[in-house]
Amino acid sequence: MKFVKIALAATVFALSATSAFAHGGGLDGNGCHTNHKTGGYHCH
Incomplete structure (x- = not known):
């Protein structure tokens, strides 16, 4: 079960x-x- 939680967290x-x-x-x-x-203007 711990592996599933870690895998899910890593995927998210x-x-x-x-x-x-x-x-x-x-x-x-x-x-x-x-x-x-x-027509929008935005910065990164």
């Missing part, structure tokens, strides 16, 4: 960590960019 951690990575490319000098589909 791995999935949440991958969604938190910022994407690269197309950033201005401030580390920001415009989303051309929505």
